[in-house]
Amino acid sequence: SQELEQSPQSLIVQEGKNLTINCTSSKTLYGLYWYKQKYGEGLIFLMMLQKGGEEKSHEKITAKLDEKKQQSSLHITASQPSHAGIYLCGAVDPRFGAGTRLTVKP
Amino acid sequence: GAGVSQSPSNKVTEKGKDVELRCDPISGHTALYWYRQRLGQGLEFLIYFQGNSAPDKSGLPSDRFSAERTGESVSTLTIQRTQQEDSAVYLCASSLSGGIYEQYFGPGTRLTVT
Numbered sequence: 001s002q003e004l005e006q007s008p009q010s011l012i013v014q015e016g017k018n019l020t021i022n023c024t025s026s027k028t029l030y031g032l033y034w035y036k037q038k039y040g041e042g043l044i045f046l047m048m049l050q051k052g053g054e055e056k057s058h059e060k061i062t063a064k065l066d067e068k069k070q071q072s073s074l075h076i077t078a079s080q081p082s083h084a085g086i087y088l089c090g091a092v093d094p095r096f097g098a099g100t101r102l103t104v105k106p
Numbered sequence: 107g108a109g110v111s112q113s114p115s116n117k118v119t120e121k122g123k124d125v126e127l128r129c130d131p132i133s134g135h136t137a138l139y140w141y142r143q144r145l146g147q148g149l150e151f152l153i154y155f156q157g158n159s160a161p162d163k164s165g166l167p168s169d170r171f172s173a174e175r176t177g178e179s180v181s182t183l184t185i186q187r188t189q190q191e192d193s194a195v196y197l198c199a200s201s202l203s204g205g206i207y208e209q210y211f212g213p214g215t216r217l218t219v220t
Contacts, residue, residue, distance in 0.1 A: 006148075031206035043197070043211040050206055088148055092206050094139055098148035 004089055006097035013079050014105050021074040021100045023089030029069045031092035037099070038085040046074075046087075079104045108132070110212035112198050118218045119188055127183040127215045131200030138181050139209060140173055141197045149197065155181065156204040188219045 005024045013019050023032065034046040047056045049065035049072060056063050060077045076083055084104045090096040111130045119125050131138050140152040151165035155175040166172070170188075175181040185192055195216050199209040 033209065035211075042213050043199075045208050045210075048206065048208060086148075090149070090209075094154060094209070095151055096141070096149035101146075 004091060004095055004097035006087075006089060006100050008100060009098065010101040010103070012103045012105065015080060016078055019076050019079055019102070021087050021102070023072045023074070023097050025070045025091060027070070029065065029072070029091055032065055032072050033090040033092075034063050034072070034074055035088045035090065036085050037088060043088070076102075081106050110198055110200050110210050112196075112212040112215050114215060115213065116216045116218075118220060121190060121219055122187055124184065124186045125188055125217065127185075127196050127198075127217070129181045129183070129198030129200075129212060131179070131181070131198070132210055134178075135200035135202055135210070136178050137201045137204045137207070137209075138175055139199045139201075140181070140183050141199065142167075142194045143197060143214070144194045152183070152196075154204070185217075188217075190219050193217055193219045 035043040047063045052067040086099045136157045138155045141149040154162040170186045173183045195214040197214045198212045201207040
């Protein structure tokens with residue numbers, strides 16, 4: 001198994017600001033997922049990364065996997081209240097990080 | 107098509123009782139996962155089924171927890187002699203196969219042990 005550490009645990013930003021969430025693994029990641037969870041709702045798949053150096057974007061959310069495949073970052077540009085929720089990274093073995101709780105203040 | 111379904115959606119039980127939680131995966135998905143999510147926390151992996159292979163039980167927290175899967179269909183998670191610390195949302199997910207495929211999550215079962 002591999003531990004996944006997410007940082008920060010929680011984040012409060014003003015609407016319109018950019019932010020980054022990190023996910024670090026103790027071992028090589030052979031695939032990494034990013035999910036979003038809103039309070040009282042299910043998990044929404046955002047992106048999956050497999051290759052070192054890979055980067056994917058969806059609307060204002062960009063996720064990257066580093067060349068060593070041990071760290072991933074999720075970047076949100078010009079945050080909106082709709083981005084609020086818990087962001088979870090998960091490995092394919094399968095393990096999930098503890099999550100980052102994002103609050104966006106209007 | 108139908109997504110992953112779980113039942114019941116909510117379960118309140120008394121400490122010491124046994125409970126069974128059900129998961130119906132997406133048809134054709136050979137991989138099935140169970141997770142536990144305590145209030146305000148991330149997902150804790152419990153068990154993983156892949157086809158006819160022996161399940162990966164490495165995440166089960168104690169021998170009070172067990173799970174079964176009938177072929178590549180429904181799965182049941184059983185918790186015996188429930189304790190208050192078992193209170194959590196239990197999430198089931200399925201994917202087309204094991205490994206690098208998107209996991210589709212069910213809505214979860216909220217278990218409350220009184």
